[in-house]
Amino acid sequence: xxxxxxxxxxxxxxxxxxxxxxxxxxxxxxxxxxxxxxxxxxxxxxxxxxxxxxxxxxxxxxxxxxxxxxxxxxxxxxxxxxxxxxxxxxxxxxxxxxxxxxxxxxxxxxxxxxxxxxxxxxxxxxxxxxxxxxxxxxxxxxxxxxxxxxxxxxxxxxxxxxxxxxxxxxxxxxxxxxxxxxxxxxxxxxxxxxxxxxxxxxxxxxxxxxxxxxxxxxxxxxxxxxxxxxxxxxxxxxxxxxxxxxxxxxxxxxxxxxxxxxxxxxxxxxxxxxxxxxxxxxxxxxxxxxxxxxxxxxxxxxxxxxxxxxxxxxxxxxxxxxxxxxxxxxxxxxxxxxxxxxxxxxxxxxxxxxxxxxxxxxxxxxxxxxxxxxxxxxxxxxxxxxxxxxxxxxxxxxxxxxxxxxxxxxxxxxxxxxxxxxxxxxxxxxxxxxxxxxxxxxxxxxxxxxxxxxxxxxxxxxxxxxxxxxxxxxxxxxxxxxxxxxxxxxxxxxxxxxxxxxxxxxxxxxxxxxxxxxxxxxxxxxxxxxxxxxxxxxxxxxxxxxxxxxxxxxxxxxxxxxxxxxxxxxxxxxxxxxxxxxxxxxxxxxxxxxxxxxxxxxxxxxxxxxxxxxxxxxxxxxxxxxxxxxxxxxxxxxxxxxxxxxxxxxxxxxxxxxxxxxxxxxxxxxxxxxxxxxxxxxxxxxxxxxxxxxxxxxxxxxxxxxxxxxxxxxxxxxxxxx
Numbered sequence: 001x002x003x004x005x006x007x008x009x010x011x012x013x014x015x016x017x018x019x020x021x022x023x024x025x026x027x028x029x030x031x032x033x034x035x036x037x038x039x040x041x042x043x044x045x046x047x048x049x050x051x052x053x054x055x056x057x058x059x060x061x062x063x064x065x066x067x068x069x070x071x072x073x074x075x076x077x078x079x080x081x082x083x084x085x086x087x088x089x090x091x092x093x094x095x096x097x098x099x100x101x102x103x104x105x106x107x108x109x110x111x112x113x114x115x116x117x118x119x120x121x122x123x124x125x126x127x128x129x130x131x132x133x134x135x136x137x138x139x140x141x142x143x144x145x146x147x148x149x150x151x152x153x154x155x156x157x158x159x160x161x162x163x164x165x166x167x168x169x170x171x172x173x174x175x176x177x178x179x180x181x182x183x184x185x186x187x188x189x190x191x192x193x194x195x196x197x198x199x200x201x202x203x204x205x206x207x208x209x210x211x212x213x214x215x216x217x218x219x220x221x222x223x224x225x226x227x228x229x230x231x232x233x234x235x236x237x238x239x240x241x242x243x244x245x246x247x248x249x250x251x252x253x254x255x256x257x258x259x260x261x262x263x264x265x266x267x268x269x270x271x272x273x274x275x276x277x278x279x280x281x282x283x284x285x286x287x288x289x290x291x292x293x294x295x296x297x298x299x300x301x302x303x304x305x306x307x308x309x310x311x312x313x314x315x316x317x318x319x320x321x322x323x324x325x326x327x328x329x330x331x332x333x334x335x336x337x338x339x340x341x342x343x344x345x346x347x348x349x350x351x352x353x354x355x356x357x358x359x360x361x362x363x364x365x366x367x368x369x370x371x372x373x374x375x376x377x378x379x380x381x382x383x384x385x386x387x388x389x390x391x392x393x394x395x396x397x398x399x400x401x402x403x404x405x406x407x408x409x410x411x412x413x414x415x416x417x418x419x420x421x422x423x424x425x426x427x428x429x430x431x432x433x434x435x436x437x438x439x440x441x442x443x444x445x446x447x448x449x450x451x452x453x454x455x456x457x458x459x460x461x462x463x464x465x466x467x468x469x470x471x472x473x474x475x476x477x478x479x480x481x482x483x484x485x486x487x488x489x490x491x492x493x494x495x496x497x498x499x500x501x502x503x504x505x506x507x508x509x510x511x512x513x514x515x516x517x518x519x520x521x522x523x524x525x526x527x528x529x530x531x532x533x534x535x536x537x538x539x540x541x542x543x544x545x546x547x548x549x550x551x552x553x554x555x556x557x558x559x560x561x562x563x564x565x566x567x568x569x570x571x572x573x574x575x576x577x578x579x580x581x582x583x584x585x586x587x588x589x590x591x592x593x594x595x596x597x598x599x600x601x602x603x604x605x606x607x608x609x610x611x612x613x614x615x616x617x618x619x620x621x622x623x624x625x626x627x628x629x630x631x632x633x634x635x636x637x638x639x640x641x642x643x644x645x646x647x648x649x650x651x652x653x654x655x656x657x658x659x660x661x662x663x664x665x666x667x668x669x670x671x672x673x674x675x676x677x678x679x680x681x682x683x684x685x686x687x688x689x690x691x692x693x694x695x696x697x698x699x700x701x702x703x704x705x706x707x708x709x710x711x712x713x714x715x716x717x718x719x720x721x722x
Contacts, residue, residue, distance in 0.1 A: 224255060227244045232262065246279070250279055251282055253278070254275075324387070326387050329385055329386075330386070331381070331383050332381070332719065332722075333719070333720040334380045334381075334717060334720075335379050335718045336376075336377070336379070336380075336423065336424075336717050337375070337377050337715065337716050338376060338714055338715025339373065339376065340372065340373055340419065341373060342354065342709070343709075343710055344709035345708050345709075346703060346704050353369060353370050354709055356369060356699060356702045356704065357701070357702050357704045360573070360665075360701060361623075372407070372416070376407045378404045378407050378424070383400075385398075393443040395442075396441075397436065397439050398438035398439070399437065400437035401427070401433060402431070404421070404424035409715065410424040415572050415699065415702065416698055416699075417572070417575065418569065418655055418671075419698070419711060419713060421475060422473035422474070438453070438455050438456060438460070438491070439454050440453020440455070440460060442460075447499055448497050448498070449498050450497045451497065452495040455491065455492065455493065456493070458489055458490045458491075458494075458509060458511050458541055461495075461509035462507045462509070463506070463507045463543075464505050464507070464546075466545060466552050466554035466607075466609070467481045467592060467609070467635070468596050468607055469637050469649060469651060472677065472687065474693065475675050475693060476568040477568060477569030477653055477655050478633060479568075480568055480569055480609075480633075481607070481633070482590065482611060482631060482632045482633035483592060483609050483611025484570060484656050485558065485560055485570075485590075485611055485629070486588040486590030486611050488539050488560060488567045488588075490560075491511065491513060491565045492511050493511070493515030494509060494515065496508055496509025504545070506543070506544055506545075507543040507545070508542045509540070510539070511540075512536040513536070513537030513563065513564045513565050514528070514535060515529065515536060516529065517529030517530055519535075521535075522535065534582070535563065535582070536561060537562070537563040538559075539560050539564060540559045542556070543556040550596055551594060553592065553594075554591075555589075556590045557588070557589055558588045558590075559588075560585070562578065562579055563582065566579050567579060567656065569631065570655055571657050571658070571669050571699075572701070573667075573702065574629050577625065578613070578629075581621075583617045583619045583621070584617050584618075585616055585617075586615045587613065587614045587616075589611065590610070591611075593607075593608060593609070594606065594607040600639045600640035604636040604637055605636070605637045605638075606635075607634070608635070610631070613629045613631075613656065615628070622662075623665055624662065624665040625662045625663075626658050626661060626662075627661055627662050629657060630656070631655055633653035633654075637649035646680055647678070648677070652673070653672070654671065655671070657669040667701065669700045670697065671695065672696040673693070673696075674694040677692075678690060678691075685721045685722060688717070688719075689718075690716050691715050691717065692712075692714050693714075694710070694711070695710060698711050
């Protein structure tokens with residue numbers, strides 16, 4: 001670079017920036033601030049900082065620098081002619097020397113970055129540095145520093161894109177203020193994160209036409225707190241929600257002084273920088289607050305971290321040892337200890353039997369029934385595997401084992417089947433043998449849910465179970481909504497669907513208890529069965545229901561064939577007709593409803609139901625055969641009794657009993673069943689439920705004329721869930 005003329009001086013390449021003419025004692029100072037990219041073309045000489053003045057050794061905002069007459073360096077020894085692109089960090093961060101006039105050699109530094117005033121100019125975080133030239137001029141006394149001037153200082157800011165064009169804009173600097181304190185602060189705001197701004201697409205507006213004062217006002221305007229403060233923003237605007245989120249969630253959007261946002265106007269890089277800076281400031285505030293809170297709760301966070309690490313280790317161990325990522329296993333083990341006492345004139349005390357009346361249809365005598373009045377201890381275990389392949393479907397596999405087959409609580413002897421518990425189970429092959437109790441697949445399709453299975457229960461395919469009784473089951477007859485024939489809980493091969501919408505539901509299903517057999521010509525006892533024939537042991541049901549938060553009701557119709565899994569809750573007389581007469585078919589109708597309070601208190605939940613059944617025959621039957629039967633049930637239940645989680649309930653019912661017989665014969669089959677129970681919730685997974693049961697006439701029509709017979713039992717049921 002050549003020597004500086006007395007009246008004009010410019011750094012190398014200044015002709016690409018602005019005119020460097022100075023007159024008299026006016027001084028023109030050029031300061032270049034370099035960031036991550038070079039400030040001009042590859043051969044733009046002069047380094048990151050060039051200083052020119054009319055005379056040597058003038059103070060420049062606290063820094064004593066001279067005018068270079070010969071090629072030299074203020075960059076720590078590197079020549080001015082060295083291309084900046086090779087050393088982008090040469091410049092402000094390495095400014096530490098000055099040039100003695102006419103020597104071209106680096107002399108001792110008279111100022112460096114420790115100088116407070118120079119720091120004010122150059123102390124920008126590297127992320128805030130940008131490619132900017134500030135060309136300032138001022139009128140001041142000879143030898144006075146710019147920072148001491150009381151006159152107006154004006155600057156031209158020149159933005160240089162990497163190896164690209166140079167743009168110039170006017171910037172006003174207030175009197176008696178240092179360039180570093182005011183102007184650089186503005187540049188920090190406008191030129192934040194050049195790496196990020198470099199990703200933005202160039203805008204059409206030229207920087208030469210940009211009003212920096214307006215941009216400054218846009219960026220420094222108080223942030224709006226609601227999108228409604230913008231008069232030109234409407235809810236129908238496509239970016240309305242995004243703008244609303246920026247305002248309400250981050251509070252980093254400002255508008256123009258006239259209360260507009262000008263969303264249709266092209267955005268300049270300056271305005272983008274101002275908006276980005278405001279948002280990053282908000283993030284910085286949040287980050288600082290988080291750091292303070294993290295410091296304050298450092299000990300607690302350390303404890304939580306230790307616990308989380310421990311949990312992660314346990315989860316990793318479980319994941320490593322789990323048998324499936326799609327299947328959940330749940331289990332229920334139940335112990336039942338209990339005994340029954342029998343009373344009445346029909347009992348033969350010495351033989352420990354009860355007499356029965358002759359068959360009302362054939363007149364044949366019936367043998368006495370041995371009384372099962374010994375104490376028993378029985379168990380039932382269920383393991384349920386619920387598998388989902390899509391998150392919405394369900395493949396259920398239920399394994400079960402029990403030993404209730406010879407217990408009165410398991411419905412034996414057959415004549416005293418009304419005392420069967422809902423939990424009672426034993427495989428046909430005998431006690432203590434594990435079998436598949438249920439296996440079915442369920443999946444949604446639109447508003448419908450379809451179920452198909454080789455061993456599925458009728459109750460598994462109903463959208464609504466219209467009862468909230470009981471919290472813990474005791475007698476099976478109390479779990480079929482007052483209509484045992486309609487809610488037969490038949491189990492076998494079958495399928496069905498349900499539809500739900502707005503509280504309404506419609507369900508339809510078919511179950512064949514003997515669907516696994518292939519001979520349609522013989523009864524079940526001879527190995528017959530199949531699907532859709534007279535020996536299928538099937539039920540077909542259609543239910544219409546409606547349910548709200550506190551109440552629900554349902555009507556159901558079921559077609560019931562004989563030789564099903566047996567209707568739960570029938571007298572011996574109706575059982576023989578509905579379940580064993582291969583020529584019979586029964587149409588069962590049930591109406592059931594429930595109501596429950598929102599909170600625990602004095603008011604119990606109420607569940608009730610009624611059923612009526614019509615039995616017809618494919619061949620003529622003798623007089624006195626079953627024609628019509630009915631049933632009903634009412635159950636009351638209180639929750640959180642004496643202690644949260646403990647429940648109390650009782651129910652009274654009449655099982656399916658004959659109300660009309662063929663040939664005009666008058667039936668005498670009435671009886672009543674009661675149960676009382678209290679459930680202690682010992683833990684979340686363990687409950688103990690003592691219960692009492694009473695059957696006023698368990699033999700029904702088979703009770704000898706003029707005699708009485710009743711049953712009273714007690715039990716303790718303990719359940720373990722896992």
